[in-house]
Amino acid sequence: MIKKVLLLFCFIHFSISYSQQSPISENTKISILTVGLADEVHSLYGHTAIRIRNQDSDFDIVYNYGMFDFRTENFVAKFAKGDLQYYAAAYPYIDFEYSYREDNRSIYEQVLNLSLQEKQTLIDKLNVSLLPENRFYTYKFIDRNCTTKVIDIVNEILENKPITNKNTAKLTYREVLNPYADNHFYEQLGINIIFGKRTDDPATKLFLPLDLLENLKTTTYKNKPLVSETTTVFEANRIAPKPYLDSIYSLIAVLVLFVLLNKKTTNIIYFSILGLIGLLFLFMGIYSFHRELYWNYNILMLNPLLLVLVFFIIQNNTKWIKKISLICILFLASYTFYMLGKVHVLLVLPIIISTFIVLLRLVLKKENLITAHDKTVQY
Incomplete structure (x- = not known):
């Protein structure tokens, strides 16, 4: 310094x-x-x-x-x-x-x-x-x-x-940028999810x-x-870093942990992290002069609406947990379809899969509870 x-x-x-x-x-x-x-x-x-x-x-x-x-x-x-x-x-x-x-x-x-x-x-x-x-x-x-x-x-x-x-x-800006962070997974992931539509334009x-x-x-x-x-x-004598923590495998391990635990607390933590990141990106798209941050479709996955879902999970509001979960699944499905062919689809695929599983489980769990309740009333 x-x-x-x-x-x-x-x-x-x-x-x-x-x-x-x-x-x-x-x-x-x-x-x-x-x-x-x-x-x-x-x-x-x-x-x-x-x-x-x-x-x-x-x-x-x-x-x-x-x-x-x-x-x-x-x-x-x-x-x-x-x-x-x-x-x-x-x-x-x-x-x-x-x-x-x-x-x-x-x-x-x-x-x-x-x-x-x-x-x-x-x-x-x-x-x-x-x-x-x-x-x-x-x-x-x-x-x-x-x-x-x-x-x-x-x-x-x-x-x-x-x-x-x-x-x-003939490449997109995103395709030009990605190889530079090949040995830095979380930097590569972060750069790809914070950048919006502009980086998909021809470079x-x-x-x-x-x-x-x-x-x-x-x-x-x-x-x-x-x-x-x-x-x-x-000519620098640089050795490519191989940190296991800075890799897609560490991300998958963390996401699998959230999926397997299947607890109210872990769901709250998981959705809060995704929702807060999405809220930050939404704010940056409005606040920043950087054109690369405009129209960030990754917010469909990192959905600020997940923070509303967290609120209803804390309140144990079964009706609205189901509704918000279904809406988030629709957003996630739209995002997945839009991402087909995008260069960073494999980077975010573990997040897509884990989020879908946790949301779908919430929807199915609530549906099962309602069915059981209805049978009790009939008897």
């Missing part, structure tokens, strides 16, 4: 001082840096930056558009709402490389094949982006992040904006660092490759 705070002050200092310099010469190299993945949520998808290097003058800095401050007032609330301010900074490349080597994250460099005038224009625009009135921007998960900012500023100085999405355009926008890395390998500009040289600066 202390290291990050010190780096923050260094970034601000170098952003001001370096933006005033012009390192252009025949030996100036401009490259796009791609940083590999890490295990934290905010680093799960990698990172993108721009490097300006001139060996004649030992000028070597990085323009970084992925800066944010954890100490921002109401940081979590602003991030959730979608109005958190990220900012651009310029600082020595050596600090950039050191930081990611320390985090054991791979670093790849792709040198752009630009003319001297294009290099000068790009550097001028990079420096303008560091001005106080320009350096802050509102972060958006897909539409405006460190990668899209780099793409936009590079495309702006090139004819016909050659950097486009060629590799993942027309290029927005992830490693996808940009792959696209640049085949991008041409003025009948020649846009990238003249690709280098692996640092």
Whole structure:
């Protein structure tokens, strides 16, 4: 934490001082840096930056558009709402490389094949982006992040904006995102159930660092490759985590426990968890500016109506337990039908099955009690 705070002050200092310099010469190299993945949520998808290097003058800095401050007032609330301010900074490349080597994250460099005038224009625009009135921007998960900012500023100085999405355009955003969390089941599950309909749209926008890395390998500009040289600066020695607790098997074990126990208390706990998550997602869909959270059909499974069911279970109101359970089953059936063919259907299938069993058991149990009562009256 202390290291990050010190780096923050260094970034601000170098952003001001370096933006005033012009390192252009025949030996100036401009490259796009791609940083590999890490295990934290905010680093799960990698990172993108721009490097300006001139060996004649030992000028070597990085323009970084992925800066944010954890100490921002109401940081979590602003991030959730979608109005958190990220900012651009310029600082020595050596600090950039050191930081990611320390985090054991791979670093790849792709040198752009630009003319001297294009290099000068790009550097001028990079420096303008560091001005106080320009350096802050509102972060958006897909539409405006460190990668899209780099793409936009590079495309702006090139004819016909050659950097486009060629590799993942036929996939949905959800299909693009899911492989990044393959070894992090609960993060993958959480991301899929909090995201709504927008992430099922075709991934027309290029927005992830490693996808940009792959696209640049085949991008041409003025009948020649846009990238003249690709280098692996640092290859991380990462071992894929295999935690048994962070897997679908642990989820299934917990759900089986709730199903087998079949107690009033466990039903209350189970439905309360699902209902509260659904209520949170409903609130986020209204409160947040993140387009990815709109129209979240996963609420049909994580139904806030389950909280009403909890109320009637506590009250032992047999009539309304049956009615609300049936309504929730209908919602769940609609959700299951809608989910057919969706990339995350297997992730949520254990929840669908367990919820259906517990709800159906409530309905059948009440029906049996009513039948027994009716027979008693007849006799």
